[in-house]
Amino acid sequence: MLKLLLIVMSLAVLQTAVAKDLRTVTEPKIPAACTSLTGTGKEETSVIQKALSSCAKGKAVRLASGTFISGPLTIPSGVGLWVDSEATLKASTNPKDYDTGKNLCGALDDTGLNCNPFIIIKDAKGSGIYGKGTIDGQGGHIMTGKNESWWQLAQDALVKDNHQNCPRLIEIVDSEDITLYQITLKDAPKFHVGSATTNGFTAWGVTITAPGTARNTDGIDPIDSRNITIAHCHISTGDDNVAIKAIVKPVSHISILNNVFGTGHGMSIGGGAYSGVTDMTVTSLILDGTTNGLRIKSDKSRGGLVNGVSYTNVCMRNVQNPILLDTHYTTDPGNLTPVYKNISFNNITVLTPGKFTFDGISEAYPVEVTLNNVHIKKGSTWVVSNAKIKGKYSEDASGTHC
Ligand SMILES: *[C@@H]1O[C@H](CO)[C@@H](O)[C@H](O)[C@H]1NC(C)=O
Ligand SMILES: *[C@@H]1O[C@H](CO)[C@@H](O)[C@H](O)[C@H]1NC(C)=O
Ligand SMILES: *[C@@H]1O[C@H](CO)[C@@H](O)[C@H](O)[C@H]1NC(C)=O
Ligand SMILES: *[C@@H]1O[C@H](CO)[C@@H](O)[C@H](O)[C@H]1NC(C)=O
Secondary structure (H helix, E strand, C coil): HHHHHHHHHHHHHHHHHHHCCCCCCCCCCCCCEEEEEEEEEEEEEHHHHHHCCEEECCCCEEEEEEEEEEEEHHECCCCEEEEEEEEEEECCCCCCHHECCCCCCCCCCCCCEEEEEEEEEEECCCCEEEEECCCEECCCCCCCCCEEEEEHHHHHHHHHHECCCCCCCEEEEEEEEEEEEEEEECCCCCCCHHHHHHHCCCCCCEEEEEECCCCCCCEEEEEEEEEEEEECCCEEEECCEEEECCCCCCCCEEEEEEEEEEECCCCCEECCCCCEEEEEEEEEEEEECCCCEEEEEECCCCCCEEEEEEEEEEEEEEEEEEEEEEECCCCCCCCCCCCEEEEEEEEEECCCCCCCEECCCCCCCCCCEEEEECCCCCCEEEEEEEEEEEECCCCCCCCCCC
């Protein structure tokens, strides 16, 4: 009896010790509907926007069934958008709908900043997107009035070494306590979800899918944000599955719990840690077929301090770079030193051979890492330069599935 009690108690302690998000985060609930709409398969931007704008705080506009096509939508403070299991909300393929005024959305330029996002949540508190339905960014569809898709435009940008103007699917800006729950997001023209300078953001049970070849279709990018929980999500994309970025504000208190990543560029911090990333945990993650696994990417042009990141109970398969701590992400000049310290890897299993890189910027600023229970496959390569590594790994990983 006592033994059982002790086990239960230690499990409870473990549960609370796991989270770094300072909020107490539990499974979200879908708010009650303020109104219910049925999709006609036609363009319905103003119908949906009117419903959102007149919805009472604490309630949600329910898209009950059918297909809705829409241009940009704003979710007001305190209001939810509920896409129910029978409903699909499709982003318009017309670049003019998203244009910020220069007629460059859907074209290339040297900024890539000329489209508004499909869904924006700005200066809001307690807003969210809920339900078992789908929001489809239609990134692979030919743009209205153009000869190619958003994703083909992104490829053109790569070839021509400039930037594509494509809308993000969901953008959260200067907000507080924002929730994404259960929703399926697919085929974003650019990032699926970005949060900027937001305190309190939860993505729970969210599915994100885009082809591995769809450029810059990041899954979830918390930027300059604090108190973040990403839990029970399935994310397969053509770029970072999750990327934490600290550009103008420090990022802290991040919990990435119980997720599964398919194709994509992995669980990333960066590019860029200018303002610092601290207090972050990645616990119970499966990476299956990502190019990178656990990655921190920065360099002298965008360096900063990354301190206090732990990766626990991670299993990987078919990942080229299972661990990649990189301080030479680009060769851009600068004098911002990337410093990675207090980074721990606990109970990590990698079932297929890969390259493990611990690359510090200089002898004075080594990457400081602790390894605990790290099992890798024979035939892997281990590249260490300017790094202090405590603990050992063993080449004894076995099994074929995570
Ligand atoms: C994070 O959330 C906690 C708990 O709600 C709050 O006290 C704290 O101010 C938040 N942190 C930041 C940096 O906003
Ligand atoms: C579409 O037109 C642009 C500009 O004329 C061109 O660069 C691009 O390759 C074309 N794309 C396709 C898929 O034909
Ligand atoms: C290491 O990181 C943890 C947070 O993950 C923090 O509590 C601790 O103070 C850090 N240790 C040092 C020496 O910075
Ligand atoms: C180690 O991680 C695996 C997932 O990769 C998990 O199934 C297992 O329970 C973990 N072991 C411990 C002792 O936490």
